[in-house]
Amino acid sequence: MTDPLDALREPVVLITPDPRFAAALRARLERAVIRGDEMSATQTTAGHVGYASVWLPDIERAETFYRAVLGWSFAPGSIEHGRQIEDVRPRMGMAGGVEHSSLFLAHAVPDVRAAVRRIHAAGGQADEPVQQPYGLISDCVDDQGLRFSVYEGAADVPAQSRPGELVYITVEVPDTARFRAFYGAVFGWTFTPGRINDGWGVNEARPMMGVHRAGDRPTILPMYQVTDIQDAVGRVRRAGGTAVDPAQRPYGLESLCSDDQGSRFYLGQF
Amino acid sequence: MSERSGVQPDPGFALLGLYDAALPQVYGYLLSRCGQRALAEDLTADTFLAAVAVVTAWRRSQSMPPELSTAWLIGVARHKLVDHWRRAAREERGLRLVAGEASEPDDPWDDRLDVLMARDVLAVLGPHHRAVLTLRYLDGLPVAQVADCLGRTTHATEALLTRAKAAFRRSYTQRSAGRPSTGREGRR
Numbered sequence: 001m002t003d004p005l006d007a008l009r010e011p012v013v014l015i016t017p018d019p020r021f022a023a024a025l026r027a028r029l030e031r032a033v034i035r036g037d038e039m040s041a042t043q044t045t046a047g048h049v050g051y052a053s054v055w056l057p058d059i060e061r062a063e064t065f066y067r068a069v070l071g072w073s074f075a076p077g078s079i080e081h082g083r084q085i086e087d088v089r090p091r092m093g094m095a096g097g098v099e100h101s102s103l104f105l106a107h108a109v110p111d112v113r114a115a116v117r118r119i120h121a122a123g124g125q126a127d128e129p130v131q132q133p134y135g136l137i138s139d140c141v142d143d144q145g146l147r148f149s150v151y152e153g154a155a156d157v158p159a160q161s162r163p164g165e166l167v168y169i170t171v172e173v174p175d176t177a178r179f180r181a182f183y184g185a186v187f188g189w190t191f192t193p194g195r196i197n198d199g200w201g202v203n204e205a206r207p208m209m210g211v212h213r214a215g216d217r218p219t220i221l222p223m224y225q226v227t228d229i230q231d232a233v234g235r236v237r238r239a240g241g242t243a244v245d246p247a248q249r250p251y252g253l254e255s256l257c258s259d260d261q262g263s264r265f266y267l268g269q270f
Numbered sequence: 271m272s273e274r275s276g277v278q279p280d281p282g283f284a285l286l287g288l289y290d291a292a293l294p295q296v297y298g299y300l301l302s303r304c305g306q307r308a309l310a311e312d313l314t315a316d317t318f319l320a321a322v323a324v325v326t327a328w329r330r331s332q333s334m335p336p337e338l339s340t341a342w343l344i345g346v347a348r349h350k351l352v353d354h355w356r357r358a359a360r361e362e363r364g365l366r367l368v369a370g371e372a373s374e375p376d377d378p379w380d381d382r383l384d385v386l387m388a389r390d391v392l393a394v395l396g397p398h399h400r401a402v403l404t405l406r407y408l409d410g411l412p413v414a415q416v417a418d419c420l421g422r423t424t425h426a427t428e429a430l431l432t433r434a435k436a437a438f439r440r441s442y443t444q445r446s447a448g449r450p451s452t453g454r455e456g457r458r
Contacts, residue, residue: 005388005438008388009408012299013298025293029319029322032326033285117308
């Protein structure tokens with residue numbers, strides 16, 4: 001008996017893809033063959049934070065404060081109000097001239113152009129990727145107005161943080177469902193409900209990350225590792241900041257602090 | 271490299287050697303079946319990266335290198351396409367539970383298909399139906415091989431095929447009668 005659907009038979013036809021795509025994929029394959037560590041574009045998760053920048057109002061005051069509290073040393077940044085923080089992993093920087101303090105995140109992805117397409121599809125904005133010394137990068141804004149960037153490459157996030165290093169990232173957003181939908185679509189992230197109301201852990205993020213509902217505009221708070229949280233809290237207060245008394249959490253001791261400009265951050269002892 | 275590399279090229283580099291010839295075929299296979307350029311590019315990248323992973327694993331295990339060919343890569347691409355539809359089906363599962371399945375017509379159907387319209391209809395079917403019809407009819411695979419690709423039993427695949435054909439026929443008949451079709455077709 002004949003089947004009318006047999007008419008659908010479609011032998012493989014040759015279609016030449018966009019030459020830029022073809023060249024980029026060849027380069028990825030060459031890297032993968034040589035190193036044997038390439039990730040899949042849609043199946044493996046991405047979005048590890050390979051660079052983070054502390055955005056706050058006054059860069060000079062911040063240098064003094066964080067040098068005293070965390071022992072950071074600084075190198076000049078690529079912009080006048082920018083600094084690089086030396087010898088920390090993941091790599092970090094600091095930028096002044098920003099009224100609403102937050103932590104800016106740069107996420108590593110295996111393919112920037114594919115990530116840009118997913119960002120557009122998810123309702124965000126992403127600039128045409130540009131080549132920088134560290135790789136192809138695109139500046140982006142998510143669908144709740146949070147700025148971030150994606151770059152092609154790996155993220156150097158150590159399994160064990162040292163004192164003064166970024167160990168956890170807390171994201172405050174007006175709408176966690178939108179955050180989860182956006183970053184789930186862009187990086188393939190999945191989320192686990194946390195211990196606070198409308199709080200979620202990001203299963204695949206490095207450093208570890210959590211998101212919860214707070215405030216009316218997105219803000220990202222860093223948590224820095226310290227060896228002795230009582231000492232560290234004393235340094236915060238002496239340097240003109242504020243710190244709540246350290247509290248015992250299931251994962252360690254934690255204190256919510258503000259620097260002398262009112263920029264919030266956490267300290268953690270694990 | 272081992273002394274074997276004097277006899278046979280490293281399979282990873284052999285794969286790179288195949289790239290220029292295989293790329294338009296893999297991309298052509300995927301684009302003609304998924305219909306979206308960006309998705310076809312992502313799935314093409316996944317196909318070649320998966321192929322690298324496979325040949326790398328072969329190399330590490332010191333076993334015989336795979337028979338590298340475009341046909342083998344098309345087979346890898348087919349699995350990537352099925353994976354994509356499986357993910358899409360998961361995302362739409364809630365919707366499909368609400369929508370339910372209409373009963374199947376059991377009279378034989380022997381119209382001659384308008385292939386262009388048929389391809390349009392295929393594009394608006396649910397991911398499970400689209401997957402099984404693509405493998406069975408566009409790729410021309412026997413049911414047993416379709417079942418293998420989908421990770422289902424032959425019996426379950428036959429049942430899915432019957433439901434998919436019924437869904438296809440409903441949409442196709444509505445379209446060819448010129449009536450505005452209902453439900454998910456409106457989403458295009």
